Amino acid sequence: MSDFQLNILGCGSATPSPKRNPSSQVIDYRRRLMMIDCGEGAQATMRRMGLAFNRLTHIFISHMHGDHCLGLPGLLSTLALHGKEGSVTVVLPESGVRIMKEITDYFCREPQLEIIFQPVSGEGGTVLELPSLTVEAFPLYHRIESYGYLFREKPKQRHLKGDMVEFYNVPVAMRPLLKDGADFVTDDGRTIENRLLTRDPDPSRSYAYCSDTMFDERVANAVSGVDLLYHEATYDKSLAAEARKRGHSTALEAGKIASLAKAGKLVIGHYSKRYNDIEPLISEAASVFPNVIAASDGLKIDLDKL
Amino acid sequence: MSDFQLNILGCGSATPSPKRNPSSQVIDYRRRLMMIDCGEGAQATMRRMGLAFNRLTHIFISHMHGDHCLGLPGLLSTLALHGKEGSVTVVLPESGVRIMKEITDYFCREPQLEIIFQPVSGEGGTVLELPSLTVEAFPLYHRIESYGYLFREKPKQRHLKGDMVEFYNVPVAMRPLLKDGADFVTDDGRTIENRLLTRDPDPSRSYAYCSDTMFDERVANAVSGVDLLYHEATYDKSLAAEARKRGHSTALEAGKIASLAKAGKLVIGHYSKRYNDIEPLISEAASVFPNVIAASDGLKIDLDKL
Numbered sequence: 001m002s003d004f005q006l007n008i009l010g011c012g013s014a015t016p017s018p019k020r021n022p023s024s025q026v027i028d029y030r031r032r033l034m035m036i037d038c039g040e041g042a043q044a045t046m047r048r049m050g051l052a053f054n055r056l057t058h059i060f061i062s063h064m065h066g067d068h069c070l071g072l073p074g075l076l077s078t079l080a081l082h083g084k085e086g087s088v089t090v091v092l093p094e095s096g097v098r099i100m101k102e103i104t105d106y107f108c109r110e111p112q113l114e115i116i117f118q119p120v121s122g123e124g125g126t127v128l129e130l131p132s133l134t135v136e137a138f139p140l141y142h143r144i145e146s147y148g149y150l151f152r153e154k155p156k157q158r159h160l161k162g163d164m165v166e167f168y169n170v171p172v173a174m175r176p177l178l179k180d181g182a183d184f185v186t187d188d189g190r191t192i193e194n195r196l197l198t199r200d201p202d203p204s205r206s207y208a209y210c211s212d213t214m215f216d217e218r219v220a221n222a223v224s225g226v227d228l229l230y231h232e233a234t235y236d237k238s239l240a241a242e243a244r245k246r247g248h249s250t251a252l253e254a255g256k257i258a259s260l261a262k263a264g265k266l267v268i269g270h271y272s273k274r275y276n277d278i279e280p281l282i283s284e285a286a287s288v289f290p291n292v293i294a295a296s297d298g299l300k301i302d303l304d305k306l
Numbered sequence: 307m308s309d310f311q312l313n314i315l316g317c318g319s320a321t322p323s324p325k326r327n328p329s330s331q332v333i334d335y336r337r338r339l340m341m342i343d344c345g346e347g348a349q350a351t352m353r354r355m356g357l358a359f360n361r362l363t364h365i366f367i368s369h370m371h372g373d374h375c376l377g378l379p380g381l382l383s384t385l386a387l388h389g390k391e392g393s394v395t396v397v398l399p400e401s402g403v404r405i406m407k408e409i410t411d412y413f414c415r416e417p418q419l420e421i422i423f424q425p426v427s428g429e430g431g432t433v434l435e436l437p438s439l440t441v442e443a444f445p446l447y448h449r450i451e452s453y454g455y456l457f458r459e460k461p462k463q464r465h466l467k468g469d470m471v472e473f474y475n476v477p478v479a480m481r482p483l484l485k486d487g488a489d490f491v492t493d494d495g496r497t498i499e500n501r502l503l504t505r506d507p508d509p510s511r512s513y514a515y516c517s518d519t520m521f522d523e524r525v526a527n528a529v530s531g532v533d534l535l536y537h538e539a540t541y542d543k544s545l546a547a548e549a550r551k552r553g554h555s556t557a558l559e560a561g562k563i564a565s566l567a568k569a570g571k572l573v574i575g576h577y578s579k580r581y582n583d584i585e586p587l588i589s590e591a592a593s594v595f596p597n598v599i600a601a602s603d604g605l606k607i608d609l610d611k612l
Binding site: 014015016017018021022040041043044047048064065066067070071073074077078081082099102103106107108 | 320321322323324327346347349350353354370371372373376377379380383384387388405408409412413414
């Protein structure tokens, strides 16, 4: 298992179905858990999937429809009741802060957990910066204010070639500079190019979450070059007009966004409950973007194995 | 299947467990569904148990702790989104009306469903009167204001003995009076006692829900003579002090209430998550009240087969 993993807790849409929970995902990044959307039942599924509450630090909410956030009061209440200490940060559209604060003030009265609400508005922007990863919010195009989230690792350091570093007698204090790409100048004034002393860094991995949204090329721009793209595919292409009217996408449109974005791999989800069999949705997306898989509740995707 | 059935949707306590949903039950009475408590996930379980949303008319909330009511916003939102017409009535402690109304105003904006909030306060009282059944709220004794609910069928009509009614030539217009217990006076002035003309009515069945509460004899008085009693049994008797401190009961105390109330049968539930095996809780209750069973998620109990 790599240190960057996507866990699908729920991939259904607003209409509940016995097979699919409403939207929720958890990113497991270097032992830190970050949740994206929190439909009803997310806490129970989190537990069933073995994702420990005490590793959860952030929750990112795309928009304030119930199927994307009504699991939040119960989850926060459980975190508060059962020993989660420190704080948890909930990033959510500004328009939802007042009601969520009222709900948590009412239902989560245990004092040891601090719940921080961090509003997103307008064009979004960086909502979290860790030493090795940033999370950016960007606008989606739904019936109400909605945001996607892009998790992107920062560029990593180059690997030293041990034998070459020894050969040129690079002082220990200089080595971090080589990792950042600097050339080395020897005592007698010769410049040794960095590429002789180091190997390329590990790739910086990225994941983007886009739900709920209608088809819009600005979404493709926002997630350009992403390794793994989750894009909603509520309907099939025969219902394109309905999709647009409801602020949703078809599977074909999800494929088009992945193609325009030059994504590495596409995961579709947020299926309307009318689809028991989602094979046709996969085929539809694959007609324009072949590297596609279907989200299912309980699915784990390793960012190193796309 | 009889026309009076109890469905257990969740029998866990506040700490979530992968095996047990938080509290929720549905009474199926002559095709009408009435829910008692609505922990997170109740709507999904309702669907899994084949209980149709469009038959749901009332929801009774015992108290405003999250594990007893946080499924309400999602359930009401689903009812509103998916074609439930008319109204649904939510009976709940008065102190919870403001927050629940705010939540549903925010998340359930579809206009075709009317959500009626009916507050209970003080000593409770009759909260629903149907032609053949009443529902009464009565106080429980928890950390916050909490109510139990008693479902009691009204006395039923006596059955006519067809052959005797013919023999005495009872006019059709008189027959309903016989069903209500009246004697019959023949044309020549003889009084025919009712018991000669009718048989006893079917028994009037009753069910009471008591969760969350500490042990209190007033609860036994409130549910005196009930056919089926659900009483919480969060702890075993070794934790009696903890139970009292947290406003809960032990399994032994649940048995004592059933015994004091001269109930027909006891169902225990709301187990602390520390109990994987609840056999010891059953034995403990059975030591003072033998006719006891354990609630489990998905259990259906027929009021005619106790």
